[in-house]
Amino acid sequence: MKIIILGAGRVGQSVAESLVSEKNDITVIDTDARRLRELQERHDLRGVVGNGIDPAVLLDAGARDTDLLIACAAQDETNLVCCKVAQLVFNIPTRIARVRSSGFAFAGDDALLGKEGFGVDRIICPEESLTRYIGKLVQYPEALQVREFAGGRACLVSVRARAGAPLTGMQIATMRERAPDVAMRIVAIYRRFADEPDRFLPCDGATRVEPMDEVFVLAGRERVAQILSALHCRNGQPTRPVRRVMIAGGGRVGLRLARQLAHEQRFHIKVLEEDAERCMVLASELPPEVLVLQGDATDEDLLGGEGIEEVDLFLALTDDDEDNIMACLLAKKMGARRVLALINRRSYADLMHGTQIDIALSPAQAMLGELLAFVRRGDVQAVHSLRRGVAEALEIVARGDRKTSRVVGRRVEEIRLPAEVHMGLIVRGLPDPLAPAATAPGAVDAPPAGEPQVIIPRSSTVIESNDHVVFFLPHKRLVRDVERLFRVSATFF
Template sequence: MKIIILGAGRVGESVADSLVSERNDITVIDQDAERLRELQARYDLRGVVGNGIDPTVLADAGANDTDLLIACAAQDETNLVCCKVAKVMFNIPKLIARVRSSSLEKSEQLLGKEGFDVDRVICPEESLTRYIGKLIEFPEAMQVREFAGGRACIVAVRARGGAPMVGHRISALRLMAPDVAMRIVAIYRRFADEPDRFIYCDGATMVEPGDEVFVLSGREQIAQVLASFHRPSGQQARPVRRIMVAGGGKVALRLARQLTRQGNQHIKIIEVNPDRCVELASQVPSDVLVLQGDATDEDILSSESIENVDLFLALTSDDENNIMASLLAKRMGARRVLALINRRSYADLMHGTQIDIALSPAQAMLGELLAYVRQGDVQAVHSLRRGVAEALEIVARGDRKSSRVVGRKISEIHLPPEVTMGLIVRGLPDPTDPDAQHEQAEQEPQVILPRSHTVIESNDHVVFFLSNKRLVKDVEKLFRVSATYF
C-alpha cells in the first residue's frame, strides 16, 4: 500500500515505524528538514520537505497514486485542510486525520462529505484515556485490549508466586480451571542481564513467578483470570480508589472527567504551571483536587500521602520527569505506578521494573489506525510489547469453496508456528447479511476455545496472537476470500 504521512513528530514517527515494518511504501511530509533526515536514516521511507496543505507538495509526495493519507501534524486545522485538499485535488481514497479537539472529533457535519471529507479521526489523547481507564477497571492487569465488541479480551499480567496458576505447566491449568475459557498465548520471561525474552507456549511450558503472561478470555472472566495469576487464593482484590496524576495536560483532564462520571475515585492532579492549574481547576469536576507543584518533589508527595495512593500516573510531556516521578512515588509507597514514555527505548528499559507500566501514547492509538489500514475483514488490531507483537481479530468469510479456512478443522489450517489462534467468537451479527442479523441478534454470542477438531464457520471472529507482526500479511492472505479457490 502506498501511504503519505503528514507530520514527522512523535505520532507520525510511531505510525511510520509500524507501517514501514509491514512493507508499505511510505512518504513523510514535514517542514523540518532535519527531522526528515533523521527518519530517513532510521527507516526505509521517503521524506518531502514542505507544507502538507500545499497541492504541489502533495504532488511531489506522490498523491496522484496514493492509497491512504494519514494527517498527524501538531495542529488540527492543518490535518483537516490537508485531507480536504487531498480529496479534492487528488481523490485519495482513504483519509485519516489526527484531531485533538474533543468538539471537532465528534462533529459529523464538519468531518463528513460536506465538510473536510475525513474517513476516520484518530485522537491519541482519547485512546490513551480509554487505555488507562481499562487498567483502572482491572488493576491487576498490565495491558487490557478488547475484541468482538468487548466480548473478548487479551490481558497481560505479572505472575506472582503463590497465585493458583503460577508454578504449573499450561496443560495442568486446563484441569485446574475447566470452566474458565482462557488461553495463554505468550509468556515474556526475565533473564539476568538480558531483556525479557519471548517464550513459546505449549502444554509443557511452566508459568514462573515474574513472567509477563498474555491471556485471551471472555470479558466476564477477565477478573478471575487476572486473580489466578496475580494473588493467592482467598486474598481479596483491592480496587483503585485513590489516584494521583502528575501533569495537568489534555489526558489528565479527559481522565478526571471520565472517572468522575463513573464515581468511587478520589483524584488529585499535580501541575507545575500555576496558570495551567487555574485553567484546569475551572474545567475539572469540583471533587477533583488540583495542586500546584512538582511531582518529583518528595515533600509534595509526602504531604499528599503518596503511601495511600492506589495508582500514580505520570502523564507530563517530559519522559525523564515521568520516569523520576514514578520511581519516587513507588519508593515512597504508591501501590502501582504508570509512566507515560514517548521514547520506545526508554519504555522497554522501564516497563515492569520499579515502574509497573511504561506506556507509549502513540502505541495506545496504533491499533485503531492499523485496523483501518489493514486489508480484508480485519476488525481490531492491538499493538503489544511496545509494537513488537500484535493481537489481531479477523472475520472468516465465504464458504468451503471460496475460503481456505471456512468449513475446515483447525488441524487442517496451516498457520506459521509464531502465530497462535487464541479465541473464536461465534454468533455476532453479520453486517454483510441483513437477513441473518435479526436472528443472530436474538442469540448470545459464544466465546470458543479452538481445539484441533473445531471447525471454522462463516462470520466467526477469530483472534490471533502474533509474536512477530511481520506475519500479519500471512494471516490476512489465509483468510482472504477467492472466487477461484477450491
C-alpha cells in the first residue's frame, strides 16, 4: 500500500516505523529537514520537505497514486486542510486526520468532516485513545493491557500470573476441564528469563502457567474480572478496587483523565503539576473535588506529604520520559500499590523490563490500532498492536459462502492457519451492515434477533458468514497469511 504521512513528530515517527515494517511504500512530509533526514537514516522510507497543505508538495510526495493519507502534524488546522486538498485535488481514497480539539467529535451528521466538509474519513486523537485505554486499566487493576473487540463484547487482556493464584501452576488443559463453560482462551504466554526480554511461548493443552508469566487471554467481557482474579489474586481473594488516584502531569492527557475519572464520582483524585499557570487552568476546568497541587512529582517530601503510600494507582503522564520513569520508581518505593509511566521512546520502554514499574505505556501504541485497521486488507474490524508493535491482535469478519471463501462453512480443523497463529474466539450474531435490506430488524423476512454469542472455537466448530473471528499473532509478518485466508473470491476450488 502506498501511504503518505504528514508530520514527523512523535506520532508520525511511530506510525511510520510500524507501517514501514510491513513493507508499505511510505512517504513522510515535514517542514523540518533534519528530522526527516534522521527518520530516513533509520527506516526505508522517503522524506519530502515542505508544507503538507501545498498541492505541489503533495504532488512531489506521490499523491496522485496514493492509497492512504495520514495527517498527524502538530496543528489540527494543517491536518484538516491537508485532507481536503488530498480529496479535491488528488482524490486520495482514504484520509485520516489527527485532531486534538474535542469539538470535532460532536460534528454529528458529518457535515463538518464529511465529503462536503473537510473530507476526513476518520479522526484520531492520541490523547483520547490514551485516556480510554488508561480508563480500562483503572477498571481492571490486575491487567497490564485491556483491548476490546466486537464492540466491547469480547476482550483481550494480559496479566502477570502470581504465585498462589488459583490458575497459576496449572496446565491449560486442566483449566478447560475445571471450567468448561467459561468462554476464555489463553492465546499466548511471555515468560520472564534473567537478563533477557520475555520470551514468547506457544500455548497448547500441556502448557503450564508459571508465576511471573505474562498471560494473554481472550474472553467475553463479562468474564474478564473473574479471569484476572484467578490468575493474579492469591487464594482467589478479590482485588482491591482503585479508589485513590494520583496523576503526575496536568497536560492534555492528565486533564482528560482526571475529568473522566471525576465524572464517575468514585475516585479520590490528586493532580501534580509543576507549572503554576497550568495549575490555575486545571483548577478552573476540573471539578472542585479534584485536588490540584503545584510541585515536582519526583519530590520525595511532596509525595510523602500527600500520602503516596495510600495511593492505589500512580500515573506519570508528563511529556518527559525520564521524569515519568523516576517518578514511578520513587512512588513505588514509597508504597504506591501500582504505577504507570507514559514513555515515548521505544528504547526506554524496553529498559523497563524487570523494574518496579508495573505498566510502561507508549502513546503511539495506544492509538496505532485505529490506523492499522485502514491498512489491513479484507473486512478487518479492529486491530491492536501489542508487545511494542511486535505482536498483533486482529478481528476480521468472515464473508461469502463455502464456494467463495476458504473459511466459511468449514470446520476450524480444516482451515490452514500458520502454526503460530492462534484463533482465540468467535463472536456470532452481530448485526451485519452488508446484509440486504429485507433482513434488517423489523422487516417481514427478518430472522429473530438474538443476543450475540461469544464462542471459543474447537476443532469441530464451523465458521459461518458474518462471524467476527479474533486472532492473536505473535509476529506481524503473519498478518498477510490470515488476510489471504479470509479473502472472498469469485469462485474457490
